[in-house]
Amino acid sequence: MTTKSRFNVLEALAEDEVSISELFEKEPDRLNRFVMREGPLRVDFSKQAIPNTALDALLSMAAQCDLEEWRAKLFAGEAVNTSEDRAVLHMALRGVGGAKDVQRDVSQMRQHMAAYADEIRSDGKFKNIVHIGIGGSDLGPRLVSDGFEACAEQSLTLRFAENVDGASINDAVKGLDPAETLVIIVSKSFGTQETKMNGESARAWLTAGVGAAAGDHMLAVTANRTRAIDFGIREENIFDFWDWVGGRYSVWSAVGLSLQIAYGPDVFSDFLEGAAAMDKHFRDQPLQENLPVMMALTGIWNRNCLNYSSLAVIPYSRRLRKLSAFLQQLEMESNGKRITRDGNEAGLTCPIIWGDEGTNGQHAFFQWLHQGPSEGKYGGAPVDFVAILKDHENRPDHHKALLANCFAQSEALMLGKSEDAVRQELGDRDDIDALAPQKTFPGNRPSTTITLDELSPFALGHLIALYEHKVFVQGVIWNVNSFDQWGVELGKVLATTILEEMNTDDPGNHDASTTALMGLAKT
Numbered sequence: 001m002t003t004k005s006r007f008n009v010l011e012a013l014a015e016d017e018v019s020i021s022e023l024f025e026k027e028p029d030r031l032n033r034f035v036m037r038e039g040p041l042r043v044d045f046s047k048q049a050i051p052n053t054a055l056d057a058l059l060s061m062a063a064q065c066d067l068e069e070w071r072a073k074l075f076a077g078e079a080v081n082t083s084e085d086r087a088v089l090h091m092a093l094r095g096v097g098g099a100k101d102v103q104r105d106v107s108q109m110r111q112h113m114a115a116y117a118d119e120i121r122s123d124g125k126f127k128n129i130v131h132i133g134i135g136g137s138d139l140g141p142r143l144v145s146d147g148f149e150a151c152a153e154q155s156l157t158l159r160f161a162e163n164v165d166g167a168s169i170n171d172a173v174k175g176l177d178p179a180e181t182l183v184i185i186v187s188k189s190f191g192t193q194e195t196k197m198n199g200e201s202a203r204a205w206l207t208a209g210v211g212a213a214a215g216d217h218m219l220a221v222t223a224n225r226t227r228a229i230d231f232g233i234r235e236e237n238i239f240d241f242w243d244w245v246g247g248r249y250s251v252w253s254a255v256g257l258s259l260q261i262a263y264g265p266d267v268f269s270d271f272l273e274g275a276a277a278m279d280k281h282f283r284d285q286p287l288q289e290n291l292p293v294m295m296a297l298t299g300i301w302n303r304n305c306l307n308y309s310s311l312a313v314i315p316y317s318r319r320l321r322k323l324s325a326f327l328q329q330l331e332m333e334s335n336g337k338r339i340t341r342d343g344n345e346a347g348l349t350c351p352i353i354w355g356d357e358g359t360n361g362q363h364a365f366f367q368w369l370h371q372g373p374s375e376g377k378y379g380g381a382p383v384d385f386v387a388i389l390k391d392h393e394n395r396p397d398h399h400k401a402l403l404a405n406c407f408a409q410s411e412a413l414m415l416g417k418s419e420d421a422v423r424q425e426l427g428d429r430d431d432i433d434a435l436a437p438q439k440t441f442p443g444n445r446p447s448t449t450i451t452l453d454e455l456s457p458f459a460l461g462h463l464i465a466l467y468e469h470k471v472f473v474q475g476v477i478w479n480v481n482s483f484d485q486w487g488v489e490l491g492k493v494l495a496t497t498i499l500e501e502m503n504t505d506d507p508g509n510h511d512a513s514t515t516a517l518m519g520l521a522k523t
């Protein structure tokens with residue numbers, strides 16, 4: 001089946017006008033079918049513009065795309081990253097799947113990390129950690145560190161430096177004593193410009209403070225030990241991970257070392273357990289009862305059948321404020337591709353992922369979500385609302401208000417407000433014909449609401465693994481390789497050339513605009 005023809009039946013179904021609120025009347029079992037509970041997560045898909053018939057068609061389309069076979073290949077450790085001929089086994093980091101040698105390596109690494117973290121925590125020499133890394137070597141640890149704050153205690157100060165902008169490393173070390181600071185340089189390739197430059201600057205900062213002892217304050221986490229040694233990291237200070245761990249799927253590996261040290265190995269183990277529980281659910285449940293599959297299919301419906309080009313992710317939790325940034329990399333670097341595994345045009349794939357924490361977003365871009373110009377079949381953009389049911393801040397009034405806002409927004413997006421209702425409210429006035437349409441809300445805008453019982457490390461692991469597997473399912477259906485990222489290479493190569501030219505006052509061979517911009521940097 002070609003990628004395009006996968007959606008033929010669905011596209012025909014999508015031509016029917018659907019009223020989400022009417023679906024609740026027409027389909028009395030809607031909540032049973034569209035609300036799924038798994039461990040600490042409850043996911044309510046019922047406010048999606050998907051009738052039962054369309055869901056049936058989506059499920060049979062997924063089966064026809066050999067989803068179950070691909071899932072089996074993934075867990076069996078086959079090279080599902082076809083363009084790089086690599087297995088994809090981040091689940092093995094949480095103890096699920098992987099051959100005996102993989103399981104042995106993982107278990108040794110987990111013991112090594114936990115022992116090291118315990119030692120640093122009890123020794124008391126280090127009070128601060130500066131975690132240096134970018135992309136997958138940064139976003140996961142940042143999101144998770146914020147999330148752990150809900151119910152775990154940070155025993156060492158944890159700072160991050162990712163951007164090559166000098167402000168990043170300056171802010172990270174500001175006010176810290178080098179004698180009490182451990183710098184952890186995290187890079188799968190150990191070839192990333194930003195990370196190496198920040199690592200050099202951190203080394204200079206340490207050396208200025210502690211002299212020759214700087215080497216005792218520097219660790220590396222990498223899949224390229226040789227490069228880390230060349231960089232000057234002592235062999236015994238290197239924590240390995242493997243080429244079968246994709247950067248954006250790596251927070252579960254030694255990439256999470258700074259989290260282990262700051263919050264303790266037990267907290268990190270709970271986080272891994274939460275992800276493992278989602279792995280088993282995804283691996284074992286039939287497609288129609290499978291949460292990542294359901295999440296992927298609602299996304300496919302919105303993207304390929306209703307023509308939505310973006311997905312907003314709005315966590316109603318300050319502790320999850322990095323979720324949309326994390327998912328931008330997870331989803332867009334994985335599936336932001338226009339060519340299939342076999343080299344053909346893929347058609348519409350990954351939507352733009354965007355968002356910010358609620359309620360802040362309500363006072364910024366929600367105007368567009370509710371009344372913005374037509375985008376996708378019903379306007380606005382589909383939204384994933386994410387909320388935590390437990391109040392972790394001991395502020396019950398704030399928490400109720402936060403949840404009320406979250407629930408109200410999904411209801412408002414769905415119900416809208418008709419022009420008739422607006423006219424009635426406005427009564428008799430001269431400008432009513434101009435004003436009433438402006439105050440009308442079209443409604444019928446789809447959303448999913450994910451609630452977590454609490455923001456425990458287990459629940460956070462569960463949530464992140466849910467999105468990881470959703471991305472895998474969508475990649476299978478779009479027939480793209482979700483585990484490479486060729487699209488980031490060109491800019492990196494050109495930046496290296498331009499930097500060399502700027503350092504040597506060589507104008508190089510560029511278009512007029514780029515040449516002029518390079519000229520500006522001389523001043």
Ligand SMILES: O=P(O)(O)OC[C@H]1O[C@](O)(CO)[C@@H](O)[C@@H]1O
Pocket residue numbers: 134135136137186187188189190191192195247248333485488
């Ligand atoms: O961990 P590394 O090798 O420094 O790479 C950092 C990031 O750069 C990328 O290769 C491209 O942006 C990401 O996939 C990766 O997460």
